[in-house]
Amino acid sequence: MSAVVNHSSSNEPKADVKASPSSETSSSTHFIYTNVSKEINSHNIFFNTKNSPGYASDSSPVSPTSSGLVPFTPRGDEVAAPIVNLVNIHESSRKYVVIVAIDFGTAFSGYAFCFVRDPGNIHVMRRWEGGDPGINNQKTPSCLLLDPNGSFHSFGYAARDYFHDLESQEAKKWMYFDKFKMTLYNNLDITKDTTILAVNGKEVSAMKVFALSLKFFREHALQELNDQSTVTLKNEDIRWVITVPAIWRESAKQFMRQAAYQAGLASSSDAEQLLIALEPEAASIHCRRLRKIELTDESPKTKLLSVIFPEDIAEIPERLKPATELHDGTKYMVVDCGGGTVDITVHAMDSEKGCLQEVYKASGGPYGSVSVDLQFEKLLDSIFGAEFISHYKTKRPAGWVDFMLAFESRKRSATPFKDNALNVSIPFSLFDYYRKNKNQTVESAIRRFDDKNVRWSSEGMMRLTPEGMFKLFKPTLENIVQVLDDILQSPALSGSGVDYMFLVGGFAESPVLQKYLRDTYKDKIQLIIPQGTSLCVLKGAVLFGLDPTIVRIRRPKVTYGVGVLNKFVDGKHDPKKRVIGKDGQAWVTDVFDPFVKSGQAIAQGEIVTRSYTPAKASQKQIVVNIYASDSETCRYITDKGVRRCGTLNIDLSQLDPNDLVKYSKNSADGVKKRRELQLTMQFGETEIRVSAVDVLTKTVVKADINFLSN
Incomplete structure (x- = not known):
């Protein structure tokens, strides 16, 4: 050669x-x-x-008529009514009637949309089948259930609840997938032939799993839109946006696009109908438009980040005003703490052009809430034996899902501001399987482990002290801080610094994470936590669909x-x-x-x-x-x-x-x-x-x- x-x-x-x-x-x-x-x-x-x-400019498509379309009526705090129209609509989006963004997360997923003719109103889907009582179910679990023949059965709460109710022997025949998005991050050699293991140990094409999941969202969104419209909307009327972590490799992004094509969202002949949005970037687009009443200031100061408003800002009520105006070069960091990854971007505001510039390359790692689950699994390996836990996952898949759901509930309840212990429910199948295979009781295994932070509860549960729960969080928290420190101390930022840190994503709702970051950076950077942190990416993705050119430098x-x-x-x-x-x-x-x-x-x-x-x-x-x-x-x-x-x-x-x-x-x-x-x-x-x-x-x-x- x-x-x-x-x-x-x-x-x-x-x-x-x-x-x-x-x-x-x-x-x-x-x-x-x-x-x-x-x-x-x-x-x-x-x-x-x-x-x-160079490129010739695209011809400007004619905006479709919107007669007959009825926008949704806001329900409660679902829609943040705009004060002034600050949303720019790119010409490439004007040929569509609706922008639909899918936030396909590791732990939870959802979608939001807005009509192109009414860009100030973003609607978040809430009508999911099933759901946890007492929780505002704005998203649904990222769970897929295939029947014994490999055909689609259900997604989200419906999949989780149906699988939970199956008899133990029957559950072994069904293919249940949970938190499978991490496959695209962990696998360095992704191809169209990559497979994913169901909880029962059966291998299924990863492309099939992702395509069926996206098809579910496509059909759900079309049904929802047509239920509340006076005309029939078709797929070609929609510009789709799918969110992915910014730290993903190009192969993972391309995989998601191919899965979306198979799901019918778009096609290779009309690739512009589908946009791939980077999760922290989408959150940044949303955060820069927030008002005072939508922010939780986690510092003694009151300076909050917002957009530049028109000259008649004096006529706007005080609580709806930004506390300060951005100026050229103002830098802020968005830390998107999701289920699988922590994804970080640093943007600078160009106030004259109303756009954003990326000032440091995307960073992060597999430090989302799932990494806390992995620490819990390591704890179970230490108590019951890694080989036993591995067999239990495969032989009693429904029981394992129940066990992790019980821990998820306790993990969400964990807070550094209370000193009470947390009880984790143990499924009956674990008691039974451990007794049959080890000829011992679960109680004896926990007592033999002899850890003051992990105790047997008289109610038949595993009891974790606050210190014991924090130990499960600690490796994840330390990894997040290490990544943040590397960014803040990098030559690109060490001179000018970062003015604000926005904490977004589902994991950002954790009081444990919030306090740890607040204590770490209280004297270094202003930490801001928007209301509805889990929806920042989703709403920002809709805005990105309206104007894909808003980030001018990457x-x-x-x-x-x-x-x-x-x-x-x-x-x-x-x-x-x-x-x-x-x-x-x-x-x-x-x-x-x-x-x-x-x-x-x-x-x-x-x-x-x-x-x-x-x-x-x-x-x-x-x-x-x-x-x-x-x-x-x-x-x-x-x-x-x-x-x-x-x-x-x-x-x-x-x-x-x-x-x-x-x-x-x-x-x-x-x-x-x-x-x-x-x-x-x-x-x-x-x-x-x-x-x-x-x-x-x-x-x-x-x-x-x-x-x-x-």
Whole structure:
């Protein structure tokens, strides 16, 4: 794999990143080092970096009529009535009637929507089948139940309650999935063939599990909309938004999009109908619009974050005013504490343009409320034995679900402001299964464990002291603080600092988490907890659906690039990478040529261009490996931490061979025209976008990046 040339004045290839068609960049020409599939071509592909002509603006679609549509009537505090209309509607959203956002969470999920003609009113779905008594069920558990034949049965409370009521032997035949979203975070090599284990141990296609879950939300939302509208709304009238953690890899985002296609939300032929929103980013969009009465100020100060209001702000009641106005450069952090992950973004406000800029790349980790559950499971392993607990999960799946639900209830009740112990109900199936397998009682196992913070209750329950419960929280809390400290102490923020910290997400409702962060940062940063923390992402996702351009600058979490050949320079390149070409020229292999670097500021609309020339005129497809690294300074694709994350595919099969012959004739000076394919990539949005043009024929060809090919 050693074809070589470099006509550039510099020895390293340079990515051409530009903000507008007028940007000036240097061009370079060299061969790309890549693996082309055997059935296509075994040679290298000519590579050239050039300026891009940029994008023409999209035509503005005509906004559909809204006659006959009846907006919902607010119920209680469901709708926060707008004071002034501060919602911008992007032209791409005007062709839809409704924006529906699905917050697909690890522990709980829900959806909200608004009519495009009434963007100030966001409606949150609450009419879920089933539900816990005494709880405002604005979301439903992320639980899916398939019958013994593998067909969809139910989702949410309905799935949980039905599975709970099944007989023990019958439950073994049913496939119940709970908190399965973490599969897409934990699995480093996600493909379309990835599987998920049901609680009974059976493997099911992950794509099927996610697609059926999203299909449930699609049908539920359409039914709800049509029940309260005087005209029939169809799927094509809806722009869908699905939220994902900002720390997810591109493969996980692409997986969710493919699942949504299978669920019927959108299709690859109309990809713009579906938007992927980043969870902390959506929460940030919502938080910047909050009023005084919607904020809980967790500091002695009264300065609260809000948007800039019009000049007639004096006419607005005091309790509805922002306490202070944002100015350019004001930085605030959004800490989205969900069920599976803690997702953190840092934004700066551009008050003049009314938009946001990401000032630090997305950070976080698997430190959501589920990580507290895992600590409880470790405790059970210590008490009863890891092998026994593993068998119990598989043999008594309904009992295990009941046990974790009982702990979930106690976990939500945990507070540092009370000193009473918490009793965790133990399902009868655990008593029975432990006695049959160990010939001992559950009571004896707990007493033998001999921990003052974990006791046997006379009511037949496991009794956790406040200290015992806090020990289950502590590893998660310490991990969250470590991530926050790393961000706050980073060179990008250490000079100017962060003015506010917003705590959002379902786990943010925990008094234990709130107090721990308040005590940790009370003298460092102002902590603000919005009312309805669990709905911040959902409402912000609706706003993002109305205007996907609201975040103007993003920063990629990782460095993306390809491997290339370049001229070898003594003292600069690794001698082990040195190869000699047919002409005697020394070259270096495996050089990492970055498209964008981790943490690099990328404006929305900025593009990176690359040009490729097929090795053969008859070539029908080009396949290039894409590499990723957390490092900004990696030099070779073989460096530690560099991984192949996907493939870049250019389909040339639709080009007319006659056109290639016609346009490839020699130019007036007798030089044969070189066939060139110009590839344009956008990294400034929530997903990486790619397009390609055959320069010779000026024909748009199909191009895509496949992150599910590993």
